[in-house]
Amino acid sequence: MPENDRLGGCLDEIDLEFVEREATPKLLMKLSIQLHLAGLSLSNTVLFIEVFGVDRARSTVHNWVHKADLQPETGRSPDHVAVDETVIQIDDQQYWLYAAVDPESNELLHTRLETTRTNALAERFFGEIRQKHDVDDAVFLVDGATPLKEACHRHGLDFRYERHGNRNSVERVFREIKRRTSSFSNCFSHVDPETAADWLRSFAFAWNRLI
Known part of the structure; x- marks a missing residue:
């Protein structure tokens, strides 16, 4: 197109x-x-x-x-979902960013920003993905992070350990988000986490239409 x-x-x-x-x-x-x-x-x-x-x-x-209030579309049915977590900086505080990507289309399916990293938060993130998209038959691609694997177990989801390959799609998204959050300090300075989370959802909306 x-x-x-x-x-x-x-x-x-x-x-x-x-x-x-x-x-x-x-x-x-x-x-x-x-x-x-x-x-x-x-x-x-x-x-x-x-x-x-x-x-x-x-x-x-x-x-x-x-x-x-832009949001990525719901109702996707991907065969694979690449899931990862990473740390981003907002002002002087670190936050955990969870993201799920369709590796075939490189589209962002869901994002969530948290102040910490726990099994319970990872489980909630996977629950939100299941609510937004038809992913119960998808294969989730995860790295060695224990919270992600435990969340798949608890939700009864099929998952595969993969460090590279199809998981490169989520790494590409993370690189761009980190570039944006570090270089656009005037966007992320002196804002509460929910405002930053809103921006990330808006970013996902635009990313899915411009990739």
């Missing part, structure tokens, strides 16, 4: 029902949200808006992304 078709489809799916008296044209708001989620920093997104004679603060664009 041509890149402009994918961008156009993504713009159509951005809902601006939260807008009441916003003076910025809605198309420009949608473009700003899309460009930021696709990789443009908040500072450069603001500069983009200025080309059209609109002066907005970085926090305004950040709020647009947050209020749009």
Whole structure:
């Protein structure tokens, strides 16, 4: 699919029902949200808006992304699901990011941000994946992390230990998320974890349409 078709489809799916008296044209708001989620920093997104004679603060664009409440689609039926966990930095605190990816399409199926790493949280993450997608017959690809394997056991899911191969898809996502969260400090500074989790869900929405 041509890149402009994918961008156009993504713009159509951005809902601006939260807008009441916003003076910025809605198309420009949608473009700003899309460009930021696709990789443009908040500072450069603001500069983009200025080309059209609109002066907005970085926090305004950040709020647009947050209020749009974008989510990755549910109801997928993948044959395999690559699951992993990693640490990301928000301000001066570390958080555990859980992510599930369809290795065939490289689409993000689900993300969750936690303040710690436990078997119970991993089990809850797998439960949420099962609620969102048809994965009971899928093979879950996990590394040697005990919480992930225990969660598969508790949910009665088939899993396979795999360090590379199809699990490279989730590693690719993690690399991009870490790049974004480290370089876009103006997006993640002085925000609560739930706001960061909202941003990650929005990122997943855009990632699935632009990969």
